[in-house]
Amino acid sequence: MTIALEVKDLKKSFGGVAVTQSVNLQVMPGERRLIIGPNGAGKTTLFAQITGDLLPDSGQVFLYGKNMIGQPVHNRAHLGMSRTYQIITLFSKDSLAHNVVLSLLGIHKRKNQIFKGLPANDPIYDEAIELLDSVGLKAQAHRRVTEISYGEQRRVEIALALAQKPKVLLLDEPLAGLSRDERVLVADLIKSISKETAIVMIEHDMDVALAFAEKILVLQYGKVIVDGDRDTVVNDPKVQEVYLGH
Numbered sequence: 128m129t130i131a132l133e134v135k136d137l138k139k140s141f142g143g144v145a146v147t148q149s150v151n152l153q154v155m156p157g158e159r160r161l162i163i164g165p166n167g168a169g170k171t172t173l174f175a176q177i178t179g180d181l182l183p184d185s186g187q188v189f190l191y192g193k194n195m196i197g198q199p200v201h202n203r204a205h206l207g208m209s210r211t212y213q214i215i216t217l218f219s220k221d222s223l224a225h226n227v228v229l230s231l232l233g234i235h236k237r238k239n240q241i242f243k244g245l246p247a248n249d250p251i252y253d254e255a256i257e258l259l260d261s262v263g264l265k266a267q268a269h270r271r272v273t274e275i276s277y278g279e280q281r282r283v284e285i286a287l288a289l290a291q292k293p294k295v296l297l298l299d300e301p302l303a304g305l306s307r308d309e310r311v312l313v314a315d316l317i318k319s320i321s322k323e324t325a326i327v328m329i330e331h332d333m334d335v336a337l338a339f340a341e342k343i344l345v346l347q348y349g350k351v352i353v354d355g356d357r358d359t360v361v362n363d364p365k366v367q368e369v370y371l372g373h
């Protein structure tokens with residue numbers, strides 16, 4: 128089977144400090160993969176190199192066998208790689224529907240229309256409303272981002288990522304800053320995403336994260352210290368020592 132996402136020997140340093148040290152990762156189609164590690168372990172930096180937000184010093188990233196190095200972020204999105212950010216990145220003064228439309232247009236043949244304006248009855252709005260419905264926000268579609276809760280904003284972000292029909296979706300701490308109730312809603316939403324999409328998630332909420340993941344990669348100081356199934360990782364003495372504090 129073709130590997131959905133493959134990272135080979137990825138390396139990155141900032142000012143002489145190695146924050147990604149020969150990282151290898153293989154994610155199969157439809158897989159649910161978790162990345163954990165203490166603060167500063169290099170999780171977000173790894174994501175940024177996978178999506179093209181940051182150039183690695185060396186190493187390779189493949190999406191369904193196609194080399195991504197040298198491909199800008201928007202090309203990677205076109206080829207099927209979407210991400211959400213640790214800090215929410217929505218157009219806050221726009222409506223939810225408009226945010227989703229922009230994301231849809233980003234992968235659309237008509238993407239130049241972002242600059243030309245769209246008629247209010249354009250069918251792309253129906254598509255946006257459908258996507259908002261899939262994250263439970265249809266009723267809020269015409270409200271501004273600033274008028275909805277933080278948890279709802281997280282759900283809009285997931286709708287934006289899904290608008291790109293990704294083969295691989297990278298979620299950077301999707302539950303961070305959410306209340307207990309919101310966490311349940313967003314975790315359920317993530318669980319409901321179709322298996323046509325492989326998901327790689329960075330998450331600190333261990334209860335949710337362990338329930339979600341089939342395989343877990345543990346990073347420390349930019350190095351992979353364990354990569355395996357839930358039991359292997361939870362029972363690994365290195366993980367217990369450095370991450371779980373046992």
Ligand SMILES: Nc1ncnc2c1ncn2[C@@H]1O[C@H](COP(=O)(O)OP(=O)(O)OP(=O)(O)O)[C@@H](O)[C@H]1O
Pocket residue numbers: 141146164165166167168169170171172173
């Ligand atoms: N642009 C940058 N310039 C210099 N150092 C950076 C830069 N980005 C990240 N770092 C450093 O790289 C290391 C890894 O950071 P990163 O944000 O990837 O860790 P993380 O595992 O995602 O942490 P957290 O769980 O706190 O989000 C940290 O020491 C951070 O200070």
